[in-house]
Amino acid sequence: MSEKILYSYTGIFDTPDEIIHAAEKASEYGFKNYDVHTPYPLHGMNxxxxxxxxxxxxxALVVGLSGALAALLLMFWMSAVDYPIVIGGKPFFSxxxxxxxxxxxTVLSASIATVLxxxxxxxxxxxxAHPLNDTLYMKKVSSDKYGISIQAEDNKFNEADVRRFLEDCDAKEITAVYYDKEEINYKHKILEPKFIGFLLFTALLTSGxxxxxxxxxxxxxxxxxxxxxNKLNPQATSTVFDDGFGMRKPVEGTIARGFTPYSFSGQPEAAEVNLVNPLPVSKSVLELGQQKYDTFCSPCHGYYGEGDSRLRGQFPNPPSxxxxxxxxxxxxxxxxxxxxGQNIMPSYSSQLTVNEIWAIVHYTRVLQRALNAKESDLQ
Amino acid sequence: MSATQNVDYQKKELPKKFQTVGTVLFVIGLIGVIAAYLTDGSRSAFNNIIMLMFLTSIGLGSLFLVSVEFVAGAVWSTPFRRIPEFLSSILLVLPIVVVPLLFKLGDIFHWMHPEVVEADKILTGKAPYLNVDFFIIRVIVFILLWIIFYYFITKNSKKQDTTFDQSLTKRNIKLSAAFIPVFGITISFTAFDWLMSLEPHWFSTIFGVYYFSGSILAAFAAVTLIVVWLNENGYLVKGLTKDHYYSLGAFMFAFTNFWAYIAFSQFLLIWYANLPEETFWFLQRWEGSWIYFSIGLIFVRFVIPYVGLISQPSKMDPKRLIIMSVWLLFAHWYDLYWLAMPNYSKEGVLFSWIELTFPLMAVGIVILLLVQLSKKNNLVPIGDPKLKRGIDFRL
Structure with missing residues (x-):
């Protein structure tokens, strides 16, 4: 223990009223360097x-205004200078x-800045290192007592006078608080090995x-x-097969699920003779046919099958x-x-199911009938 | 029950000059209003609407402040609760202010002409609400409801001055709780009826809140003005402190912000959505000299009171409070003018002696009412059980 220096004289009071009166007296007496400690904020203490x-x-005012200005500049820079995009037909700087x-x-920056x-x-x-830390006085005033602490650095401070002053205020306990000069002046050095070690340890731990x-x-x-x-993703290299391709062709003689093989490929005449439309002509079939026709056929053949492509000549028009x-x-x-497929028209077997194609066939018949009605249809 | 409270209050008569000033203003205003109606009927009717909405703001807003005090059990405002009570007596003169308008409805409201409504699909759709009969019924029912609540709430409060009966406070709490929803609905529909339906094709669901925010602000400004003046001149109970002033100033500041928030929300949504059926209302106020008036509104109603009331000392200084409350009352009139007048004069701002007579008469009416009521009643609710606690109120 080195030399002890007087920090302040403290007095303890039991009620908020007493401490308020004591504070009033202290300010009247002319003390400048004194402080009051209460377990909770007291109205009228200021x-x-x-x-x-x-x-x-x-x-709050300055930081709030700066925040508003920063936000304005930020948005001005982003939406009017650096990357202008028209949003909702509004001007870039709106x-x-x-x-x-x-x-x-404004609110965010002002509140954070105020608290910090x-x-x-x-x-x-x-x-x-505050001298009042770890004193009995601080323990009491942070639970249920009210205290005043008049510091020795005050111009009017005089041990006897202050003691008498506190006694006049009816303070319950009057104690002097001393501090250790070394302790108060002790500063944690940044380059202390312990601190460096701690920093290193923390950095290693978090990054690890x-x-x-x-x-x-x-x-x-x-x-x-x-x-x-343990499976091969598409496009990945295979270590099992000699050619190194992960994607394989189907084994010969097998078909994929839900896939019906077409046996008349390249034989239009045979298909015409052998294939019969299995679907009935019903409203739901025709509606399915219309929907699929409008989606897949109409871009080239036109909605009414007249070969009036709506591709505006970017593609050869098909026959009617x-x-x-x-x-x-x-x-x-x-x-x-x-x-x-035929000529330039590709196969649609991968886009349409067999039933959908048959439904389109029915719908094609409807279109043909509509433009070339028989005498009997008109009666 | 008859425990007389130990408060330092001596009833003092208001100076005679108030009676004189009030009478002079009222008479000049009345002559001016009659002359205005004779020179330009429909323009006067629009000014009359502004006066009606201004008086409704202060009267109804003050009654709302009284009822909020009862419902919330607030004590800080009890020592000067009589002032909003006096101000809410404005509700009694509303029927008289409405009467000239009833003769001019056709000039004001586009939708009151059946042939116009028939030719207009939108107005036909709104006809179940916007029709003459229902409109007049609403006006009468609303004013009647307000007067009934005014009568009972203030009657109980006055009775307490002599009987010191605490159960009267309880009765007023129940009355106030019933009044607040009535207030919320009627003030919204009043705003829709008198201000929004001036342009019947336009609609804004926040409009009721907009008028509410301005009304409460105007009521607070009127209460602050009178309370601060009376207290500085010693007409109120002894013991009112800066803490009471600060609370009044803080409320004016808060509602200035609230008004700006609501007004900007209304503008922002309409601006963003950019729907032609909504934007034309703002575009109308952006044409000719209205553009300066609209930009002025931002400063008159928001920036100046915001800067004027932001600091702590400004809310405690009686002089500044009086200046700011007078300013806010002016700003409320300015706002109402901005809401109503562009529907009459699409080309630009109109200002002449006609626009001056109506505010003169409104101020005259309020002063005369206050003088009359202060003769018969205490300026402090001396029988209120919360009075002592209200005086002891500290921030």
């Missing part, structure tokens, strides 16, 4: 201590749209844990959620479906053309 109004409001964001940024300024600049936290989590743990079952499986030749074709032949 007035009793004759404290000037807090300057904290100005921090102030009303910025106002909500400016408002939010209050804690670290006004309250001077963290202050581990992060590396392990992101690069190792996520690839271990069950944390990988079946991301890695109302020609004598096609009207006299049997259903099987039209089925064949759709399934196998």
């Amino acid at each position: 007035k009793a201590m004759k404290l000037p109004p807090s300057k904290l409001g100005y921090v 102030f009303p749209a910025y106002v909500p964001v400016m408002f939010e940024v 300024t209050m804690l670290f600049i006004f309250f001077k936290l963290p202050n581990n 844990v992060t590396y392990f989590t992101l690069n190792k743990l996520l690839y271990m079952p069950p944390f990988d959620w079946m991301m890695e499986q 479906l109302h020609s004598e030749k096609i009207r006299t074709w049997k259903d099987g032949r039209i089925f064949h053309v759709i399934t196998d």
Whole structure:
């Protein structure tokens, strides 16, 4: 223990009224460097201590205005200078749209700045070496007592006078608080080995844990959620087959599920003779046919099969479906053309199912009948 | 029950000059209003609407403040609760202010002409609500409801001055709780009826809230003005402090912000959606000299009171409070003018002696009412059980 220096004289009171009167007396007496400690904020204490109004409001004002300005500049830069995009037909710099964001940024920056300024600049936290820490006085005033602490650095401070002053105020316990000069002046040095070691340890720990989590743990079952499986993904190289292709052709003589093989490929005449439309002519079939026709056939053949492509000449127009030749074709032949393709028309067997093609055939008949009605239809 | 409260209140007569000033203003205003109606009937009718909405704001808003005090059990405003009570007596003169309008309805409201409604699909669709009979029924029922609540709430409060009966407070709490929903619905529909339906094709669901925000602000401004003046001149109970002033100022500040929030929300949504059936209302106020008036609204109603009331000392300084509350009352009139007048004069802002007579008469009416009521009643609810606690109120 080195030399002890007097920090302050403290007095303890039992009720809020007493402490307010004590604070009033202290400010009247002319003390400047004194403080009052209570377990909770007391109304009227500012007035009793004759404290000037807090300057904290100005921090909020300045930071809030800067926040508003920063938000305005940010949005101006982003949406009018750096990357202008028309949004909703509004001008690039449209102030009303910025106002909500400016408002939010103002509130956010002002409140955060106020709290941080209050804690670290006004309250001077963290202050581990304050002389009042770890005193009986501080223990009492932070639970159920009210205390005043008059500091030795005050101009009017005089041990005997202050003791008498506190006695006059009817303070319950009067104690002097001393501090250790070395302890109070002790500063944690930045380059202390302990501190460097702690920093290194923390850095290593956090980066190690992060590396392990992101690069190792996520690839271990069950944390990988079946991301890695013993199968070949499309386009991947195979180690099993000699040619190295992961994607294989189907085994000869097999067909894929739900796939019906077409046996008349390249034989239109045989298809015309052998294939019969299995679907009945019903409303639902015709509606299906119309829907599929409008989707897949109409871009070239036109909605009414007249060969009036709506591709605006970017593609050769197909012949009309109302020609004598096609009207006299049997259903099987039209089925064949759709399934196998003809001339420049590709096969549609991968887009349409067998039933859908047959439904289109029925719908084609409807279109043909509509343009070339028989006498009997008109009666 | 008859425990006389130990408060330092001596009833003092208001100076005679108030009676004189009120009478002079009222008479000049009345002569001006009659002359205005004789020179330009429909323009006067629009001004009359502004006056009606202004008086409704203060009267109904004050009654709302009284009822909120009862329902919330607030104590800070009890020592000067009589002032909003006096101000809500404006509700009694509303029927007289409405009467000239009833003769001019056709000039004001486009939708009151059956042939116009028939030719217009939108107005036909709105006809079940916007028709003359229902409109007049609404006006009468609303004013009647307000007067009934005014009568009972203030009667109980006055009775307490002599009987010191605490159960009267309880009765008023129940009355106030019943009044608040009535207030919310009627003030919205009043705003729709008198202000929004001036342009019947336009609609804004937040309009009721817009008028509410301005009304409460105007009511607070009127209460602050009178309370601060009376207290500085010693007409109120002893012991009112800066904390009471601060609360009044803080409310004015808060509602200035609330108004700006609502007004901007209304504008932003319409601006963003850009629907022609909504934007034309703002575009109308952006044409000719209205553009300056509209931009002025932002400053008159928001920026100036915001800056004027933002600091703590400004809310505690009686002089500044009086200046700001007078300013806010002016701003409320300005706002109502901005809402109503562009429907009459599409080309630009109109201002002449006609626009001046109506505010003069409104101010005259309010002063005369206050003087009359202060003769018969205490300016402080001396029988209220919350009075002492209200005086002891500290922030």
